[in-house]
Amino acid sequence: FVEQELTQLGSKDAKNDAAYVMVESLKLTERETYQAMEALIHNLNSMQSRAGAQVPFSSINYGTGTTAEQRLIMKNVLLATDAGLGGGETPIFPVQIFKVKDGVNTKAGDPNYDLFRLACKVSAKRLFPNFSFLDAPFNIKYYKKGHPETEVALMGCRTRVVSNDFDKTKEIIPGRGNLSFTSVNLPRLGIEAHGSLSRFYNSVDRTFAMVFEQLKDRFDIIAKKRVLNYPFLMGQGIWIGSDKLDPEDYIEDIIKHGTMSVGFIGLAECLKALVGKHHGESSEANELGLEIVRHMRELTDRHTQETGLNFSLFSTPAEGLSGRFVKIDQQLYGKITGVTDRAYYTNSFHVPVYYDISAADKIRIEGPYHELCNAGSISYVELDGDLTKNVDAFEKVILYMSQCGVGYGSVNHPVDRCPVCNYVGVINDVCPRCGRRDGEGISIERLRRLGVDCSCFD
Known part of the structure; x- marks a missing residue:
């Protein structure tokens, strides 16, 4: 628009003056945008406004906007992340998630390929952004071009909310959330099965039934609240439909757009207890692992159909629970080799971090599990060395995740x-x-x- 206006100016001096003003204005806009992103990151790493004076757990998703304004914001949030905090420290918040999409940012010639390269460079230095893959079959089915609300966005290390059996016309991301999730200790069920798969599956069914009941109790408690109990989420119209309610109205129909998730931890140790090998060690164990996770997904799908509420399967990020569960099980069963003999259980469906495996094989094994965990999942690979000196290799790892059906992934490095x-x-x-x-x-x-x-x- 500005360039069109410049061509209509009469004198050469007027054109030169206008061109100078435009260049300087763009420089100023660039600088102010960078400072705004710098302030955002600084505030989200220092604002102790969460309960217990903690920093809020915040996340942002970006990568697919192609207008000049959108690209300006994305570029500068990456540059501000690359620069770090006041002393050069790596900013942990917000958790940044770069949305990868064919035709938008995956190859040279795509409008945002330069931003994808920059995201890889920054992540190779700062651990963030992580990468989500919109072309994964379980994500692309919700995608409608020109409707960013249908682009799957994630919270933190994996939480995903998109399907909506309560209202199929609202299978979108904004205005919804996860109401609650409860995690199942798979290794314990594997230990107690004593090698019997039928006994194991019966235990899974009973445990899931108990969790469904507990989650419904949680839902019923929240449903009895009124709009005035949630002055921001409901009072400001954040949740779908809440803008039509009065302060004294109950929120039951509003939270039906939300999800309730059953998580799981320790698939690897569970497989060791059942068949003596985990899914990284044996293709047969991997097939059983997929069968187990598929069975759990079928349970959540069936309960969704029966109740009309959104139940989903969650690949639990159990940084604290992984240690708590194993301590309890060590007291009950002692130290069982390959199962309870470490200080932690392996997160969700991950191949154990202590197992020697290539990044490509780990991605290939874990990829199919992502489609089954519709409440969210993530795969990590661990790479050594200074990745900032080999951004091409970093990019290849990210794109290989996309090829293997991973919905959300990241690279860990020192x-x-x-x-x-x-x-x-x-x-x-x-x-x-x-x-x-x-x-x-x-x-x-x-x-x-x-x-x-x-x-x-x-």
Whole structure:
């Protein structure tokens, strides 16, 4: 539009002056947008407004907007993430999720391919953004071009809300949420089955029935609340249909758009208890793993049809629960080799982190499980070395996830920071920038991701 206006100006001097104003205006807009994204990231990492004076767990999804304004915002949120916080620290929040879509950003010539490359570069340095794949069969079926509300968006390390049996016309992402989820301890069910699959499946059925009842109780409690009990979510019309309610109205019909999820933890240890091998070690064990997860998905689908409420299967991100469950089971059953002999159970359907496997094989094995876990799932691969020096390899890993049916994935790698010169990268014993040795004064900060949570070790 501005260029069209410039061509209509009469004199050469007027055109030159207008062109100068346009260039300077764009520079100013670029700078102010960067500062706005910088402020957003800073605030979301320092605003202790959550219960217990915690930083809110926030997430943003982006990657498919192609207008100049949308691209400007996405570029600058990535650049601000790359720069880090005040001392160069890696910002943990918001959890950033870059939406990967064929024809939009996956190859040279796509309008946002440059942003995908930038996202890979930033993630190789800062662990974020993660990557979601809109072309996965279970995501693309909801996608309607030109309707961003149908582009699957995720919360944090995996939560996904999109299908809606309560109202098929509202199979969208905005205005909805997950009401509650409860996780099942699969290793315990595997141990108690003593190798009998029929006994195991009976235990799964009984456990899921109990969880369904518990989740419905939770739903009934929330349903008795009124709009005035949720002044932001309902009072400000955030949830679908809540803008039509009065403060004294009950919210039961509104929260029917939400989901209730049954999660699971420790598929690998469960398989070890049942057949002696996990799905990374044996193709037969992998087939059984898929059968187990498929059975659990069928249970949630059936209960959805029976109740008209949205029940779904969740691949639990159990950073705390993984340790709690195994401690309880060690007290009950002792230390069983390959099952309860570690300090944690493996998250959801993941191949155990201690198992030696290539990134490609891990992606290939875990890919089919994503379609079964409609409440959300994520796959991680662990790569060594300084990935900022090999962004091409990083990009290949992300695109291979897309080819293997992964719905949401990320790459874990070491992130170290020298607190003296603020160098960020892989630091062994000596900082490559200032030459300071680890242990001289303040220790090197070493950031490692455990699930979605990042932990800093000195």
